[in-house]
Amino acid sequence: MGVTANKPGVCTTVQDGGRRGYMGSGFSPSGVMDQRAYHIANILLDNPADAPVLEFCLAGPTLRFTTSTVIAITGGDFRPMLDGRPIASYTAVPVERGSVLSFSAPRTGVYGYLAVAGGSFRVEKVMGSYSTNLKCGIGGYKGRKLQTGDYVPFVAKAVDYLPHLGSRTLPRSEAFPCEDSDEITLRAIPGPQDDLFTDEGIRTFFDAPYTVTSKCDRMGFRLEGPIVTTKQGSDIISDGIALGAVQIPDHGQPIIMLADRQTTGGYAKIATVASVDIPLLVQSKPGRVIHFERITVEEAQKLYRDGHRQMMAWMQRVNRPSYGDVSPRKTARRLTPILEEQARMSKKSNEQNWTQTNRYLHADRRAAIADRLRKEAELARTIINAAEGGDGPSPGPRS
Amino acid sequence: MGGRAALRDMIEEGKDMTSFTITIAGDSAINLVFSQTISPETSRMIRSAAQTLEDDPVPGIVELVPTFCSLMVCYDPLVVDYKTLTQSIGGKLRGLASGESSLRRIIEIPVCYGGDFGPDLPTVAAHAGLTEQEVVKIHSGRDYLIDMLGFLPGFAYLGGLDERLHTPRLATPRTAIPAGSVGIGGKQTGIYPLSSPGGWQIIGRSPIRPYDPDRERPILYEAGDYLRFVPITEQQYHVIDSQVKAGTYEYRSSLEES
Numbered sequence: 001m002g003v004t005a006n007k008p009g010v011c012t013t014v015q016d017g018g019r020r021g022y023m024g025s026g027f028s029p030s031g032v033m034d035q036r037a038y039h040i041a042n043i044l045l046d047n048p049a050d051a052p053v054l055e056f057c058l059a060g061p062t063l064r065f066t067t068s069t070v071i072a073i074t075g076g077d078f079r080p081m082l083d084g085r086p087i088a089s090y091t092a093v094p095v096e097r098g099s100v101l102s103f104s105a106p107r108t109g110v111y112g113y114l115a116v117a118g119g120s121f122r123v124e125k126v127m128g129s130y131s132t133n134l135k136c137g138i139g140g141y142k143g144r145k146l147q148t149g150d151y152v153p154f155v156a157k158a159v160d161y162l163p164h165l166g167s168r169t170l171p172r173s174e175a176f177p178c179e180d181s182d183e184i185t186l187r188a189i190p191g192p193q194d195d196l197f198t199d200e201g202i203r204t205f206f207d208a209p210y211t212v213t214s215k216c217d218r219m220g221f222r223l224e225g226p227i228v229t230t231k232q233g234s235d236i237i238s239d240g241i242a243l244g245a246v247q248i249p250d251h252g253q254p255i256i257m258l259a260d261r262q263t264t265g266g267y268a269k270i271a272t273v274a275s276v277d278i279p280l281l282v283q284s285k286p287g288r289v290i291h292f293e294r295i296t297v298e299e300a301q302k303l304y305r306d307g308h309r310q311m312m313a314w315m316q317r318v319n320r321p322s323y324g325d326v327s328p329r330k331t332a333r334r335l336t337p338i339l340e341e342q343a344r345m346s347k348k349s350n351e352q353n354w355t356q357t358n359r360y361l362h363a364d365r366r367a368a369i370a371d372r373l374r375k376e377a378e379l380a381r382t383i384i385n386a387a388e389g390g391d392g393p394s395p396g397p398r399s
Numbered sequence: 400m401g402g403r404a405a406l407r408d409m410i411e412e413g414k415d416m417t418s419f420t421i422t423i424a425g426d427s428a429i430n431l432v433f434s435q436t437i438s439p440e441t442s443r444m445i446r447s448a449a450q451t452l453e454d455d456p457v458p459g460i461v462e463l464v465p466t467f468c469s470l471m472v473c474y475d476p477l478v479v480d481y482k483t484l485t486q487s488i489g490g491k492l493r494g495l496a497s498g499e500s501s502l503r504r505i506i507e508i509p510v511c512y513g514g515d516f517g518p519d520l521p522t523v524a525a526h527a528g529l530t531e532q533e534v535v536k537i538h539s540g541r542d543y544l545i546d547m548l549g550f551l552p553g554f555a556y557l558g559g560l561d562e563r564l565h566t567p568r569l570a571t572p573r574t575a576i577p578a579g580s581v582g583i584g585g586k587q588t589g590i591y592p593l594s595s596p597g598g599w600q601i602i603g604r605s606p607i608r609p610y611d612p613d614r615e616r617p618i619l620y621e622a623g624d625y626l627r628f629v630p631i632t633e634q635q636y637h638v639i640d641s642q643v644k645a646g647t648y649e650y651r652s653s654l655e656e657s
Contacts, residue, residue: 020462021461023471023473024449024463024622025548025552025621026549026550026554027552127612136552136593138612189425189426190423191423192422192430193422237436237437237466237467237468238466238467238549239466239469240424240428240464240469242471243425244425245425262549262550263464264464265549269424272423272425272426273425274425274426275426297425297426298480298481300425300426300476301426301476301481304477305476305477
């Protein structure tokens with residue numbers, strides 16, 4: 001039960017949210033480049049929040065499934081095909097045993113994600129994380145990127161049915177913003193060493209356009225544009241490097257530090273990109289133009305909380321009951337207990353899954369679940385009434 | 400940054416307390432900057448600040464990264480915001496004495512100097528105008544404070560190498576230096592935790608594994624600890640090497656008064 005790599009892709013690795021707690025010992029956090037696409041993939045499949053996924057880059061893998069399951073593909077538009085037929089991304093898609101999943105070069109974006117229902121891929125946690133750390137050769141699948149013929153197993157028995165399957169989709173345009181923009185704006189908080197740059201240097205950085213170069217990988221993205229000048233050179237006594245830190249070495253061109261970054265470094269950092277805008281950056285192909293907009297740490301943290309609320313809203317949306325595959329006349333009376341059970345199960349699994357990390361623990365969540373339960377019960381009653389009335393309108397597929 | 404001045408005032412209200420400024424490293428990290436120069440005193444302050452925040456954690460802190468002059472604190476802004484975090488940290492570190500503990504944790508690193516394990520020992524000796532034995536004696540004759548881990552997982556930046564042993568890096572770096580190699584690069588000395596390219600003068604090798612992902616503590620030491628290099632013979636090297644491989648080797652560390 002798993003997938004076999006007929007073709008491995010350029011850099012296909014198992015990743016999760018990242019390895020925390022070891023940066024002080026010199027370990028890069030690793031983890032997915034696009035956290036938003038990663039979380040959406042797991043939300044679409046009702047997976048635990050820290051479930052591992054396959055991340056691929058530029059050229060995706062070709063994978064054969066040795067068991068039936070449900071998958072979700074997110075991130076850049078790699079035009080996924082199942083047995084040669086196009087399938088939707090940002091959507092839960094059932095896959096039959098023996099099917100072959102393939103990708104083309106991405107029409108948009110750089111990184112793509114494949115999640116599998118039922119808890120996803122079975123790899124061992126190393127130092128608290130499933131993520132592959134390529135430099136140390138630890139984590140993920142044998143500490144390396146996939147090679148031809150590799151077999152990556154699934155956790156336990158993969159599922160071939162998910163409740164509310166018809167609801168498990170999100171519009172790309174909403175979940176993957178700015179997809180077709182040639183220019184994007186990244187919001188950034190000045191510091192920690194903005195005081196080492198000249199006023200002109202800081203003005204240049206926040207006013208001038210920068211272009212994404214081809215020298216971009218999981219460690220960092222190098223940009224090209226007008227030179228940012230320092231007062232007395234860029235060397236500092238090495239200090240910690242946060243995600244999204246914008247280093248400016250003496251050549252004056254920005255390097256934005258990402259998942260596989262060094263933990264410490266000796267170049268001055270003019271600013272740090274807001275967490276919510278990192279997905280926009282990492283999905284930028286060479287040539288895309290980037291503008292930096294200065295914001296405060298308070299504004300960035302508000303955006304962060306808004307981003308989390310958005311994720312919660314998506315999670316509720318993909319868990320809405322969908323009736324598309326049920327004939328109400330025949331089965332109305334059986335629906336109520338099923339729906340209630342589904343609601344109970346999804347409440348249970350969601351709470352288990354999403355409170356583990358406590359990132360997703362919110363008081364208003366309980367209220368939302370109670371509210372949903374009530375609505376589902378109401379809907380069930382409506383259906384029963386309609387069925388008993390004999391000629392009521394069919395509930396039809398989900399709105 | 401607004402927080403910078405405010406917190407310094409807050410910290411400096413008391414006497415004999417650790418003084419630091421705060422810089423902002425994005426929406427999920429701050430730096431506590433203790434000094435602008437590298438010194439054992441600064442390292443000790445950073446160590447005790449990190450220890451305080453580990454023993455008495457502020458909810459939301461997910462990672463502490465001690466470096467030469469500062470401590471990076473990574474946090475989850477869903478749990479704690481910037482203002483609350485800086486206030487709590489200010490409060491917790493308020494009573495922190497700068498050189499809190501006189502106890503130092505010393506990790507013993509057995510090293511087989513010279514020969515195949517230390518091909519650059521003659522170079523270092525010639526550069527210093529000393530015999531190889533003298534170099535070994537000087538190098539292993541003092542404990543080295545770990546200022547910071549970085550560059551590679553478990554790569555320790557050590558302070559306090561005897562000036563006589565300062566030796567320039569190789570003109571052409573080696574493409575692969577075996578894990579456990581002990582080297583000198585300019586004013587620094589250290590041990591390679593992983594096989595890696597590098598330009599340091601290699602003077603010996605240790606059979607122990609500073610880094611082992613399967614061990615309960617994957618990295619043997621942390622910033623603020625001291626390393627003590629203990630010379631061993633080639634025979635002892637092989638004995639320890641087989642013990643390490645069998646998982647029976649007992650790593651030695653001790654607490655000593657400084």
